[in-house]
Amino acid sequence: MGSLGCMMNVVFVVQKGELALKGLLLAWSLRQRHPEARLFAAIPEYSDWGELSAEVRSALQVLGVKTLGFQPPFAPEYPIGNKVRVLGLLPAEEAAVFLDSDMLCLTAEPLSNLLPEDFSGAAKPADLATWGSPERWQRVYARLGVSLRGRKVRATVSGDLMLPYFNAGLVAVRQPQVFAQRWEAATRTLTDPDLDLGQRYPWLDQIALAPCLMSQGPLQVLNEGWNFPAHLKALPEKGVHLCHYHSPGVILREPRLRDVFVRACRALPQIERLAYSFPNWKPLLQPALGGMPGRSGRHDFLITGIPRSGTSFVAQLLDAQKNWVVLNEPREVFSQLTQRKDATGITLLHRQVREALLRGDEIENKVDAGRVINDTAADDRRSFYHPELNSANFRLGSKNTLAYMAALPELSKLGWPIVALVRHPQPTLRSWKRSFAHLREVTLDTLPVANPEYSGWQGWQRESIKELLAEKEAHVRRVLFWRMLARTLLWHEASLQLWKYEDILENPSAMLRRLRWSLRAPGSLWCTKESVRQVSAHMWEDDEREVLGDLCQEEMRAFGYELY
Template structure:
């Protein structure tokens, strides 16, 4: 284990839980800095452990994937109290980096409740106040109908999803939303994998690994024409959650993807569509020189946070009347030469 922060005091609360994000060389290490800074600024009462899981070199990578910016590592550990923990990439690696979130779970303390977040998330409120029921897992509903993509005369949503539930011996019928019509994508359990939680990372991770690798290596027949990448984690995730007795998040979790966390995805999308609260948090946590010196190494952060492109992107949109689909926002940003990843 690595050091806790020397300048960060951790208060005590009754039921702490662990938080984990995954970081590696490149963009994710700078996103992890923003996540950690926002957690400490927005939730000083958080008393759990913040883990930054780091993939290690091995045959699944064609480069060294570890955090390679020493200043970013120092900020994470010594300014924001993160514990950087290694994990091995056994099944995914460079061919499917989204699989990091699956493989990292086994590096966490067994039997301790956890919440996973993608690094492109800001904490904007008191995360420690969220009443997680760790015995009933759930995940983010901030998603669009990205999978499956139906082919003319091919299997429908119901046949496709049922084949997966049948493959793993899960009850398909109880996963459906009875308030939605048949063959409408929201009837079927589908999440964004930007956050999820459970009472034990090892139990969750083992099932996540099993389902994802079996879908990849031996998909049921209705998936023969379906694109599995980059959606594999989001295909397996609802099966994992349903199989562990969970489901769609209730209203008590409404602050996630609301006023407590913000899954921002890219800097252009963040400034275009996210709340004034989220923008204020971002600008406040990136103002200190110790943060600025590190994250400006990542070009989109430098241009959108420090060089004014973010405000230009924000001026293009009315947050109360945003285009219905993300692609429409992207297209408008591209027309104004304000798109970067």
């Protein structure tokens, strides 16, 4: 057990409805880690919202939470903005921290560490640069009479460099009453319709927060471990003290949060009874699948490789295993890779799919009659279905060729197994010529991720792309592109389970055994040798064969290939 340290008060909002449940969960998690904490529940006094039940008040009393009523300044027009007043309910000269109710405490790290002696306030930068051009921020600071002082912060999820803009889910200050008055006044000032700020809702409280924090003295800019956005990132195993989960589905998909919820329900029956009254919380009490979800990342893998090298065939093979699911080219891959500078979006995608399946929802995939499509050139349909699962600890993979190939430097950092496929270049290039236009013509500028401007390309890859785009002959571009992709696989060989398509056709069980071992996945193997269309040697185009021989001998030799 830890301590919150001297004179640090904690306040959060509790009101009738879901905020009562969230507030109780937060209070219970804080009390477990910080038994000496001074906890305060701010209860809005607004008749249309109803009264807290005697059961909730009793639970707060059991947890040692003092209740404080207040008049919500922006109810009901802007309910989330009412938080600006609650710090003012606390003792004036005692340091305090406001927490959003939809948070859980995961460690005993003292909250007094939020405010080292030399700092007057603390907050975490916003997850995303959701509001404001530099010109609009200048208007905000000018209207409030605050100097920007040349400071910049970086959004914790998108990585954008921006003028000071903070998440209002955690705000720590030395003088809570003075700060609350300033925050509320600034928020009211910025509601002025004559002030050219564009759309300011639902971010108004956060827009006002930044200049208020900047004006009161030295500011501690926190890392995301103090206000972790689990709705936008998968929860890591270490380093998160306070988790901002936002919705019960995040608790469902994150084992550590699920464990907190289960223990809270056992310790405080009022929490379980409240959860049963909200449909979106019921899956936590009645999961669609048996067992508890396993630890994050231990059951995830990726499939990539050179296009038309059997990646969909392998996706179907693995998806057919008991309690395995493989997403064949999920749409969300592109936005998750382009909107972030790392691979955390792919981790989030996997967590969101797990959440849906644990709720019993259908998911979208390239499937036909429940089986993953093994040739997307022949059949590229998407449909909704629910895979046959009987365990919450199912294996989940996702497959993409070019997008994942381009993002390999970041994907490798996830520590997940990555199955990568290569195929003899002659049938590969022939398939490119007869399938997709972007492969036939090598029109990389049409691709959402692996385009010439994609930030994940290495320097040598950019030079290769520049070289092939300057080539006028399509068959030469195809050869140059295959060479670049082959070199990419060889460059990352140490972090891949690299397979030749021909070897998988010959012995698919060997690949299954290797992947099962890397995922520590017990169980029997299921595989079949399906008939795959092959092309006879006399059908190779002489022009491509010659260019392959001229330009790709080294790469072919590395994979054990020779020209037909």
